[in-house]
Amino acid sequence: MGKKRGYFGDYGGRFVPETLMPALEELEKVYFKLKKDKVFHNEFEGLLRDYVGRPTPLYFARRLTEHLGGAKIYLKREDLAHTGAHKINNALGQALLAKRLMNKERIIAETGAGQHGVATATGAALVGVSCDIYMGTEDIRRQSLNVFRMKLLGARVVAVDSGSKTLKDAINEALRDWTTNVRTTHYVMGTVFGPHPYPSLVRFFQSVIGRETKKQILQKEGRLPNFLIACVGGGSNAIGLFSGFLPHRDVQMIGVEAGGKGIETGLHAARFAGGAKGIFQGCLSYVLENEDGNILQTQSVSAGLDYASVGPEHAYLKDTGRVRYTYATDEEALRAFELLSKFEGIIPALESAHAVAEAIKVAPKLSKDAIIIVNLSGRGDKDVQEVARIKGGD
Amino acid sequence: MKEGFKVRSKLEKIKAEGKKAFIPYIMAGDPNLETTAERLKILEQSGADLIELGVPFSDPLADGPTIQKAAERALSSGTTLKKILQFLSSLKVEIKSPIILMTYLNPVYCYGVERFFQDASKAGISGVIFPDLTVEEANPYISLAKKYKIDTIFLVAPTSTFDRIKRIVKASTGFVYYVSITGITGASLKLDSTFQKHIDTVKKAGKPVCLGFGVSNAEEAKYVSQHADGVIVGSAIVKAFHESPEYARDFIKSLREAI
Numbered sequence: 001m002g003k004k005r006g007y008f009g010d011y012g013g014r015f016v017p018e019t020l021m022p023a024l025e026e027l028e029k030v031y032f033k034l035k036k037d038k039v040f041h042n043e044f045e046g047l048l049r050d051y052v053g054r055p056t057p058l059y060f061a062r063r064l065t066e067h068l069g070g071a072k073i074y075l076k077r078e079d080l081a082h083t084g085a086h087k088i089n090n091a092l093g094q095a096l097l098a099k100r101l102m103n104k105e106r107i108i109a110e111t112g113a114g115q116h117g118v119a120t121a122t123g124a125a126l127v128g129v130s131c132d133i134y135m136g137t138e139d140i141r142r143q144s145l146n147v148f149r150m151k152l153l154g155a156r157v158v159a160v161d162s163g164s165k166t167l168k169d170a171i172n173e174a175l176r177d178w179t180t181n182v183r184t185t186h187y188v189m190g191t192v193f194g195p196h197p198y199p200s201l202v203r204f205f206q207s208v209i210g211r212e213t214k215k216q217i218l219q220k221e222g223r224l225p226n227f228l229i230a231c232v233g234g235g236s237n238a239i240g241l242f243s244g245f246l247p248h249r250d251v252q253m254i255g256v257e258a259g260g261k262g263i264e265t266g267l268h269a270a271r272f273a274g275g276a277k278g279i280f281q282g283c284l285s286y287v288l289e290n291e292d293g294n295i296l297q298t299q300s301v302s303a304g305l306d307y308a309s310v311g312p313e314h315a316y317l318k319d320t321g322r323v324r325y326t327y328a329t330d331e332e333a334l335r336a337f338e339l340l341s342k343f344e345g346i347i348p349a350l351e352s353a354h355a356v357a358e359a360i361k362v363a364p365k366l367s368k369d370a371i372i373i374v375n376l377s378g379r380g381d382k383d384v385q386e387v388a389r390i391k392g393g394d
Numbered sequence: 395m396k397e398g399f400k401v402r403s404k405l406e407k408i409k410a411e412g413k414k415a416f417i418p419y420i421m422a423g424d425p426n427l428e429t430t431a432e433r434l435k436i437l438e439q440s441g442a443d444l445i446e447l448g449v450p451f452s453d454p455l456a457d458g459p460t461i462q463k464a465a466e467r468a469l470s471s472g473t474t475l476k477k478i479l480q481f482l483s484s485l486k487v488e489i490k491s492p493i494i495l496m497t498y499l500n501p502v503y504c505y506g507v508e509r510f511f512q513d514a515s516k517a518g519i520s521g522v523i524f525p526d527l528t529v530e531e532a533n534p535y536i537s538l539a540k541k542y543k544i545d546t547i548f549l550v551a552p553t554s555t556f557d558r559i560k561r562i563v564k565a566s567t568g569f570v571y572y573v574s575i576t577g578i579t580g581a582s583l584k585l586d587s588t589f590q591k592h593i594d595t596v597k598k599a600g601k602p603v604c605l606g607f608g609v610s611n612a613e614e615a616k617y618v619s620q621h622a623d624g625v626i627v628g629s630a631i632v633k634a635f636h637e638s639p640e641y642a643r644d645f646i647k648s649l650r651e652a653i
Contacts, residue, residue: 004482005530013498013530013531014528014530014531015526015527015528015531016455016526016528017455017456017525017526017549017551018528018548018549018550018551018553018554018562018573019551019552019553019573019576019577021528021530021553021554021558022551022553022554022555022558023553025555040649126459162462163452163453168453172453172454172455175455176455176456176458176578179455179456179576179577179578180576181576182457182553183553183576222524258444258597269522271592276504277503278500278503278504279499279500279503280453280500281453281455282396282526284503287500287502291504292474292475292476292501292504292505293475293498293500293501293502293503293505293599294451294452294453294469294500295452295453295500306637321427
C-alpha cells in the first residue's frame with residue numbers, strides 16, 4: 001500500500017460517483033474492523049474449512065512434469081474448492097460481511113466467466129440474502145452452464161446487452177444498480193479491482209491461497225518455489241497466491257494475461273502488453289484505451305480474462321518489476337487445456353489454462369530440481385461446451 | 395475576496411434578480427457536432443442561463459440509457475474531447491450563456507490534465523463537472539481549474555454525510571450540483587421525506603446549489619426550483635432532441651417558464 005490512502009504506488013484510488021462514496025467509506029471502516037474481529041474470523045474460517053473444503057491441495061503434477069522434462073510442477077488446486085474456483089473465498093467473505101457487519105438484505109455482483117456469479121449466489125444462499133448477478137449477453141451465451149447454476153442457487157441473472165456485452169459492461173450495470181440501491185445493497189466486487197477498499201478487501205479474502213501454498217510447499221519440499229505462475233484477469237487469484245510470497249525476493253512470479261488472437265491483431269486483453277495508464281471503473285491502473293480515453297473492446301477465449309483493465313496492485317507490481325507479466329494466446333491456452341486434461345486428468349478452466357500455458361513454456365528451460373507452482377484457479381466443466389464448439393465437435 | 399469565475403457570477407446575478415437558473419444539458423456530437431452548434435443556439439434562444447455540454451465516453455457509469463445512447467451516437471460520429479474543444483474554439487455563432495463541460499475523467503486524463511484546462515480555457519469553457527471525480531482525488535484538478543479561471547462543480551448526493559458536504563462545497567467554486575436521487579441520470583424523480591432537510595443543509599453552506607437528475611418535465615422543474623438556485627435538465631432534453639426535434643424547442647421553453 002502506497003503513501004496515499006487506497007493507493008499501490010501511483011495506482012488505485014477512488015473514482016466513483018459521489019452517491020457511492022459514503023458506502024465505500026463505511027465499507028472501509030468495516031474492513032479495518034473486520035481484520036481484528038475474532039467472531040467474524042471464527043465463522044469465516046469455519047466455513048472455509050467445512051463448506052469450501054479448504055485447505056485445497058497442493059498437487060505434484062508428475063506426468064506433466066515428466067512430459068515437459070524440466071522443473072517440477074505443482075498445482076494449487078483451487079479448482080477443488082466448493083463451486084469450482086477460488087472466487088468462493090472472496091464471495092463468501094463479502095456475503096458474510098454484508099449480512100453480519102453491514103446489515104444489508106441484498107447483494108449484487110458482476111460476472112464474466114460466471115464463476116464469481118456462482119460463488120456470490122452461493123454465498124447469498126448460505127447467509128440468506130437476496131442476490132442479483134449482472135452478466136453480459138455474450139458471456140451468458142458462452143457460459144450457459146453457470147447461468148443455470150446461478151438460477152438454481154436462487155439468484156436472478158440480469159442480462160447486459162450494452163457495449164461489448166461482456167464483463168466491463170456488467171460492471172457498469174452493477175455499479176448503476178448499486179448507485180440506485182446503495183442503502184440496502186452491498187456490491188460484491190469479484191476481483192482486486194475497483195475503488196478502494198475493494199482491491200485490499202478482495203486481496204484480504206484471497207490471501208488464504210498464498211498462506212496455504214507456502215505451508216504446503218515447505219512441508220513437501222522443505223523450501224520455497226522458484227516460480228509462481230497465475231493468470232491475471234482482474235487478478236484476484238494471482239494476488240491471492242503472490243501475497244504469501246512477496247517478501248521472499250528469491251521467489252519469481254509471473255502473471256499471465258489473455259493474448260487473445262495475438263497482440264498484433266489488437267484482439268486481446270493484455271493490458272500490460274497493449275495498454276496505458278487510465279482511470280476506469282473506480283481506479284487508476286493500466287487500461288486498454290484509445291488516445292481519446294475511450295475503453296477498447298477486448299477479446300479472449302476465456303470470459304474471465306476478457307477485461308480492459310487490471311487490479312491496481314498488479315500495475316504497481318509490474319512497475320516495480322517484482323512480478324513479470326506476459327500473455328498466452330487463445331491457441332496456447334486451448335493447447336494447455338487439452339494437455340493438462342490428457343496428462344493429469346484435470347480439466348482446467350480456460351482462465352487457468354493460460355497459467356498452465358506459461359508453465360509449459362518455462363518448465364523445460366529449468367533444471368529438474370527447480371519448482372514451479374501454478375495456481376489452478378478453477379475447473380473447466382463450464383468451458384467444455386465452448387471448447388467443443390471452437391473445435392467444431394471433432 | 396470574490397470567489398469563483400463566470401459560472402458563479404452568472405448564478406449570483408440571477409439570484410440577486412430573485413430568479414432561478416435554468417441549465418439544460420446536451421451531449422456534444424449527438425448525432426454530430428454541426429447539430430450540436432444548432433442545438434446550442436436553440437438552448438440559448440429558449441432561455442438557458444448556463445449550458446451543460448456532455449463529452450461522450452464509452453462507459454458512462456453514472457448515466458442511464460438515454461445519455462448512454464446519446465454517447466454512443468456521438469462516438470460513432472467520431473466525436474472526441476479534442477474535437478469538442480476545437481469545435482467550441484471555432485464556433486461561428488456566439489453563445490453568451492456560460493458553457494459547463496461534463497466529462498468522465500479518463501478522456502481528460504488521457505488528453506493530459508493541464509493541457510485540458512489550458513485548451514478548455516481557450517475554447518471558452520466556463521466550468522467543469524467530472525461525475526467520477528471524488529473530492530478525495532480532486533486537488534490537482536482544483537488547482538489547475540483555478541489557474542485557468544474555470545469553475546469547478548462537484549456533486550452532492552442524497553447519501554452524502556455532513557462531513558462530505560462540507561468538503562464538496564469547499565471544492566466547488568461555480569455551484570454545488572445536488573443530485574436529487576440515489577440513482578443514475580434519467581431515472582424517475584422520487585424525492586423522499588429527508589430531501590428538503592438535506593438540500594437545506596447544503597444551501598446553508600453559502601454557495602449556489604443547482605439540482606439535477608430525474609427532472610423530466612415542467613411540473614417537476616417548477617417543484618424542485620423552489621428548493622434550489624437552479625435546475626439542470628438532461629435526459630429529457632436529450633430525448634426530446636433525438637425523438638421529436640420539431641417539438642424540442644417548445645419543450646425547452648416550457649421548462650424555462652416553469653423554473
